[in-house]
Amino acid sequence: MEFKENEPIYLQIAAHVSDQILLGKWAAEEKIPSVRDLAVTFQVNPNTVMRTYEQLQNQEVIYNKRGLGFFVMPDAVKKVKAQRKERFLQQDLPAFFKNISLLEIDLEEIQKRYEAYKSENYEPEIEQKP
Template structure:
């Protein structure tokens, strides 16, 4: 994973963990990688991953079984979606609309590009959904 300069690393790792949950790669009650294992895979200090896990625990996305590890909460998908949706609607969408307006991009072009994006990037996940 390539980290962005303008956002703390622990938040970027938290976003990655949440992505795994939303994509169904880590389901409710699944054990997630240990602090040490995730730190090694991202080549970061274990304290950074611990900070990530503490934040996700405070948001009730994961929980700790002492001595066993961290697990996805039963309600994690709903919580992550709600948090991300709120952020998107309050912060990202107004900027997106501003750019659409300034660049005179119509919604039909956005729809076509969105469908192409889903097909190119998430085809296997789309096929699995009921």
């Protein structure tokens, strides 16, 4: 993972952990990599990962089972989505609106490209028959 210079590394690692949870790679109540293992993976100091895990604990995304490690909270997906949605609406969306306004891109063009993006990147859910 290449770290961006304009954001603290521990927050970038927290975003990665959150991504794994949102993608379903780390499920509710599942043990996540140890501080040491994640530090090796990202080639960072274990204290940086510990700071990441403390941040995620404070946000109630993960929890610590003493002696066993860190685990994904049962409602972690809901918490991560709510936090990201709020950040997007408060920070990213105003910048997006500014750009489309300055570039005179109309909402129909945005809608068309959004639909194309969804169809190219997300398979429709298929109902499973019993």
